[in-house]
Amino acid sequence: MKVHVQLLAMIALLSSCGDSASKAPPAVPPVPVTTDTVKEEAMTFSTTYPGKVVPLKQVDIHADVQGYVTAIQFKDGQHVRQGQPLYEIDKRKYQATYDQALAGLHNAEAAMLKDQQDVDRYTRLYQQDAVAKQKLDYAVSAQKSDQAQVESAKAAMASAETDLHYSTILAPFDGTIGISQVRLGAVVSQGSTILNTISSDDPMAVDFQLDEKQIPAFEKVLRQYGHIDSLFTLYLPDQTRYPAFGAFYTKDRAVDPQTGTITVRITTPNKTADPLVAGMSVNVRVLNPLGGPQVVIPMIAAVEQMSEYFVFVVQDTVVHQQRIRLGPRNGGQVVVLDGLKPGDVIVKDGIQRLHDKSVVKIK
Incomplete structure (x- = not known):
């Protein structure tokens, strides 16, 4: 009797195992997704x-003469006009040198005028045999020497005039001037001291x-x-x-x-x-x-894997993973250079739960 009961129990256990093995695994439900249709459109990206x-234009302002700064005629950071006075270097020495050079020029010109008159007079007398040729030659030589003195005096006056002009520093163009690097009374050196910068x-x-x-x-x-x-x-x-x-x-x-x-x-x-x-x-x-229409998709539809991009293309209710090559982006849109054509339907949302050949349900 005991053997009979054990036999019945074993039969029941085997029967139960057989029923479990015959049951199929539960079906995976379709993944809900939203889709987007690939289209062509004119694309502008940046x-x-x-x-x-x-x-x-920007220059450093230097002094072209040496001396004390006696005037600063602007406010730091102000807009200045071309030719506007900016700095003044003590010009008394340069004014005196100019006045002296001008006086020297006048003296040289007066001497040359006197000698020219002598040349004219001796020329007439020589033509009348009233004076020796040597006297005329001396007068002509003195006149030429005076002419050279005049040219030298003109050069000295031009140099003095330039120094006097450079003692007032003017804005080279319209612009904004910076913070002055020197103050009143400072000694500036010719060509080396930076006074300011204008741009x-x-x-x-x-x-x-x-x-x-x-x-x-x-x-x-x-x-x-x-x-x-x-x-x-x-x-x-x-x-x-x-x-x-x-x-x-x-x-x-x-x-x-x-x-x-x-x-x-x-x-x-x-x-x-x-x-x-x-x-x-x-x-x-x-x-x-x-130029021309471009194949465009939402950037969120592209999945990056190992530096390559893929999308899920929907065919009936099944998706297939498709490799694509992306072009330039503009906001949330991106140009597809290769891998898709207009009219393809791709998954836009719900990508995280998908793999190749997943079954989907379009929301």
């Missing part, structure tokens, strides 16, 4: 470069560095779209947009062999309420309107 505000402030220039690999594309953009006002947009350090657009000015003559970049310079008007200041850091956004 590249942003760090830039530095620089003046188109032009309207228009203002902005320099940025362009990678040598981007030069051909940049040149193409300039040729095709250089007339567009918004080709260059500036953003200030607080990320606000500068109200005036930039215009291409020039690029440097050569690529820097150390950095592999070339300097590009643009200019912009600087008459706004918050003007650009030399040395300020800004960002330069360069537009690059692509």
Whole structure:
């Protein structure tokens, strides 16, 4: 009887195991996703470069004569006009030297005039055989010597006049002058003491560095779209947009062999309420309107794996992983250079739970 009960228990256990083995695993439910249809559209993207505000003209102001600073005729940081007096170097010595040179010139000219009159008189007398030829020769020689003295006196006066002129230092162009490096009473040396720095402030220039690999594309953009006002947009350090657009000015003559970049310079008007200041850091956004329609998808639809990008293409209710090659971006949109065609349906949201050949349910 005991053996019979154990036999029945074993049969029941085997029967139970058989039922468990025959059951199929539960089906994986479709993954809910949202999709987007690949389309072509005209695409405009931009590249942003760090830039530095620089003046188109900037010079250090030196003294061309030596002496004490006797006048400073501006306020630090003020806007000055071309020809406006800035500094005055003690001019008493230079004025005296000029007056002396002028007097010397007058004396030389008077002596030359007297000798010229002698030459004229002796010439008439010689023609009448009333004076010896030697007397005329002496007069002609004295007149030539006086003429040389006049030329020397003129050169001395010009030199003295230049020094007197340089004792007043004038603004070389319109611009903003900095903080004076000397004060009243300071002794300045000719050509070596920097008194100040002046820089032009309207228009203002902005320099940025362009990678040598981007030069051909940049040149193409300039040729095709250089007339567009918004080709260059500036953003200030607080990320606000500068109200005036930039215009291409020039690029440097050569690529820097150390950095592999070339300097590009643009200019912009600087008459706004918050003007650009030399040395300020800004960002330069360069537009690059692509020619013709481009295949465009949302950037969030692309998955990066090992430096490559993929999307999930929907076919009926199954997705297939497709490798793509991306181009330039503009905000949340990106150009697809290869791997998709207009009309393809791709997964936009719900990518995290997908793999190749996943079954999906489109929301």
